[in-house]
Amino acid sequence: MRVWCLNPPADHGIKQVREGRCMQRGGAWTTIWTPLSLSYCAAVARQDGHEVFLNDCIVEDVSFADVSRKAAEIRPDLVVMNAVTPSIDSDMTTVEAVKRGYPGAFVAVIGIHTTAIPADAFDRAPRLDAVIRGEPELTVRELLAALSAGTALEGIPGLALRRDGEIRVTAERIPVENLDDLPFPAYDLIQHDLYRMPYTDGRFLLVATGRGCPHPCTFCADHTYYGKKLRLRSPKNLVDELEHWGKAYGIREFLFWSEGFTLSPPRAKAVAREIIRRGLDIEWVCNSRVDDVDAEMLELFKQAGCQIIGFGVESGVQEMLDAMKKGTTVGQIREAISMARAAGIQTAAHCMLGFPGETKQTIQTTVDFVRSLELDFAQFYCAVPFPGCELHDWAKEEGWIATDDYRKYEQNQSALNVPGFTWQDIEKERSRAYRKFYLRPSMIGNHLSRLTSLKRVKTFGRMVREFVSWV
Numbered sequence: 001m002r003v004w005c006l007n008p009p010a011d012h013g014i015k016q017v018r019e020g021r022c023m024q025r026g027g028a029w030t031t032i033w034t035p036l037s038l039s040y041c042a043a044v045a046r047q048d049g050h051e052v053f054l055n056d057c058i059v060e061d062v063s064f065a066d067v068s069r070k071a072a073e074i075r076p077d078l079v080v081m082n083a084v085t086p087s088i089d090s091d092m093t094t095v096e097a098v099k100r101g102y103p104g105a106f107v108a109v110i111g112i113h114t115t116a117i118p119a120d121a122f123d124r125a126p127r128l129d130a131v132i133r134g135e136p137e138l139t140v141r142e143l144l145a146a147l148s149a150g151t152a153l154e155g156i157p158g159l160a161l162r163r164d165g166e167i168r169v170t171a172e173r174i175p176v177e178n179l180d181d182l183p184f185p186a187y188d189l190i191q192h193d194l195y196r197m198p199y200t201d202g203r204f205l206l207v208a209t210g211r212g213c214p215h216p217c218t219f220c221a222d223h224t225y226y227g228k229k230l231r232l233r234s235p236k237n238l239v240d241e242l243e244h245w246g247k248a249y250g251i252r253e254f255l256f257w258s259e260g261f262t263l264s265p266p267r268a269k270a271v272a273r274e275i276i277r278r279g280l281d282i283e284w285v286c287n288s289r290v291d292d293v294d295a296e297m298l299e300l301f302k303q304a305g306c307q308i309i310g311f312g313v314e315s316g317v318q319e320m321l322d323a324m325k326k327g328t329t330v331g332q333i334r335e336a337i338s339m340a341r342a343a344g345i346q347t348a349a350h351c352m353l354g355f356p357g358e359t360k361q362t363i364q365t366t367v368d369f370v371r372s373l374e375l376d377f378a379q380f381y382c383a384v385p386f387p388g389c390e391l392h393d394w395a396k397e398e399g400w401i402a403t404d405d406y407r408k409y410e411q412n413q414s415a416l417n418v419p420g421f422t423w424q425d426i427e428k429e430r431s432r433a434y435r436k437f438y439l440r441p442s443m444i445g446n447h448l449s450r451l452t453s454l455k456r457v458k459t460f461g462r463m464v465r466e467f468v469s470w471v
Contacts, residue, residue, distance in 0.1 A: 001148055002053070003045040004076035004105075005038040005189075006098070008083070009057040009064055011090030016058070016410075018091075019206070019257070021112065021222040023084040023386065024411045030379075031198045032058050034206045036257060037110060037136060039185030041080050044137045047183050050144060054189035064097040071101025078147060079105050080132070080140060083121065085113040085386055086410035092124035099127045106147060110136040112225045113406075116388030118160035119167045131160035134173045135211065135226055137182060175227050179211065180237040184244060197253050202283075204253035205245055209238055209271070213259035215289075216325045219352060221388030222259050230263055235270040242275070242282060254284040260312075262292035272300035283307045287350075290336035291328050298343035308376070309340050313349040316369025317362045324355060325390075330369070337373050348377035353433060354426035355383040355391075356400065356418045367433045376446065380433040381411035382426055 007018060014025050015032050024030060035056050046052045053074050055062055062070070071079075079098050083091035095107050108130040114121040118131040130153070132139045139158035146153050153161060158173025176182060187205060197204045210232040213222055245251040262268045275282065286301075287310040301309070313333050315321050321328055333349075340347045349370050353363055370378050385392040385401055386409060395401050400416050402408070402423045408415040414426035421429075437443065 001077040001144055002051045002074060003042065003144065004071070004074050004079045005035070005042045005045075005052065005054040006067070006079055006081040006094065007035045007038060007056040007058055008081055008087070008091045008094040009062055009067065011087050014087070016084060016087045018082045018084045018087070018111065020225055021220055021259075021386075023086055023112075023384075023409070024381075025086075031196060033255065033257075034185075034187065034190060034195050034204075035082070036185060036206045036208060038080065038082060039187055039190065040137050040182060040208075041110070041140045042186035042189060043183040044141050045078075045144060046186060048141060048144065052186065052189065054186065056190060056194075059194040060191065064093060067094060067097040068101035071098045071105060075102050076105050078140075078144060079107045080136070081107065081109055083109050083111045083114055085406050086408070088113055088120070088406050089124065092121060092128070095125040095128045106130070108132050108140075108143065112221050112386070112388050114160075116221065116224050116386075118169065120387075122160075122162050122167055128162070133158050133160055133169070134224075135175055138176060139173055175211065175229070175231065177231065179208070179231055179233045184241050187245065188248070192249055192251065197255075197285075200253065200283075202253040203249075203251055204255055205251050206257045207238070207241060207245075207254050208258060209233060209256045209261050209286075210258040210263065210267075213263065215327055216390075217327075218323075218325050218390040218394070219355065219383055219386075221386045221392075224388035226259070232264055232267050235267065235274040238271055239274040239278060239280070243278060243280060246280065246282065252282045254282060256284055256286040258287075260289050260292065261286035262288040262297065265292055265294070265297060268292075269297050269300055272297070272304040272306075275304040276300070280305070285310070287312065288336075289328065290332045293336050293339060295339050295343070298339050298345060302343045302345050306345055308346040308348055310348040310350055310377075310379075311336055311340075313370065314352045315355070315362070316351075316366040320355060320357060320362055320366075323357045324352070333369075334373065337375065341374060346376040347373075348379065349373065349375050350379050350381065351433075352381050352383050353430050354414050354416055354418060354421055354423075356394070356398075356416075358383075358418065359420055360429075363429050363433070367436055370433075371437055371440070378434075378437045380430050380437075382414040382416075382430055384409050384411055384413075384415060 042052045106129045110132045114131045115133045142156045157171040159170045211226040212229045282305045285308045385395040402417045414423040
């Protein structure tokens with residue numbers, strides 16, 4: 001069969017990250033990621049002997065009209081496309097674009113939003129054929145087998161289907177137990193030059209290190225997609241992939257993608273040791289909880305090529321961390337960042353503003369706390385009630401959701417009116433936090449000191465222009 005994996009076009013030029021829990025637009029310190037989930041689906045389909053195509057409309061500048069033309073050219077039997085909350089309207093428009101070009105295509109959508117509320121996808125796209133609920137690879141495999149054989153789809157776990165005007169949900173899909181069993185993502189199908197690290201402008205790939213997270217953070221919807229059980233790739237399998245992309249395409253920069261690379265400290269250290277043992281000349285970025293790292297780990301990371309660690313700081317106020325069910329302390333935040341700096345690794349703090357219970361004083365305390373940490377980067381996000389997370393259900397019950405317009409459901413914007421704050425107030429506080437953090441002589445000097453080449457000067461200039469446009 002002919003399989004087309006499709007990352008939908010940008011809506012009004014907004015380049016949206018569509019991968020797992022991360023639903024944000026590209027910006028000054030963010031970038032559009034390689035389409036990891038779609039590439040895994042493509043790899044599984046190809047492994048089973050199907051003919052596979054992949055288009056990332058965001059970076060390839062493919063329009064909805066182009067999608068229709070490509071559908072007519074490819075004539076796919078199955079289209080697998082991803083969708084996220086903030087661009088769900090335009091993402092579902094892509095279904096109609098495909099059907100206009102080739103009505104015979106069976107179109108299935110993946111992602112957290114459609115997993116959490118599949119009926120919403122069908123309401124927005126009358127000709128959508130299926131929602132793949134949860135991680136998609138095994139469901140895609142079985143769906144292709146059934147479509148090839150012409151057999152019923154109702155027995156395939158992990159689907160939502162429209163039948164006789166009703167949405168029918170099949171059995172839950174048991175996630176992939178051994179992630180080493182999956183083939184490497186089909187990154188040979190993407191245009192590598194179009195994916196660049198935001199600071200170095202180097203070509204990079206998103207590499208999955210594990211799936212699932214046992215922690216109960218109320219703002220995160222990741223468990224809806226990958227579940228709560230932590231599953232990890234073996235160090236050998238993971239480093240084999242890093243080595244493969246270096247040999248095949250000369251890629252040496254990677255973003256380690258998981259709910260937390262350090263959730264298993266022994267495994268994280270083993271990965272670093274394996275990179276060191278092989279002598280791989282690579283650079284990588286990862287994320288981490290602050291309570292998972294120690295000095296030994298960070299020293300190994302530095303030797304293995306780690307450039308930046310993004311820590312889930314969230315807040316500088318213990319009461320807010322407790323309300324978020326983060327399970328960390330302000331003291332652990334300070335210690336983790338101090339250890340990373342001592343190891344020579346750049347640090348980034350991911351912070352959340354406007355969570356229920358927030359006050360002007362807690363926001364001020366968080367911003368002051370983050371400014372005191374001698375960080376290299378900080379991201380300030382608005383608390384967003386994404387469907388599938390506990391915050392969504394809580395906010396809906398309390399009447400805090402300000403709008404049903406999902407275009408506001410991204411971390412650059414607020415969709416909450418919480419006690420003491422309107423959504424407009426929260427967005428103003430976010431902009432103020434960015435200005436207070438970055439527009440300091442010490443921070444400006446820190447970044448200017450790293451402009452060691454003309455290429456970095458140009459990249460930094462672009463970042464500054466984007467930064468100014470939204471603060």
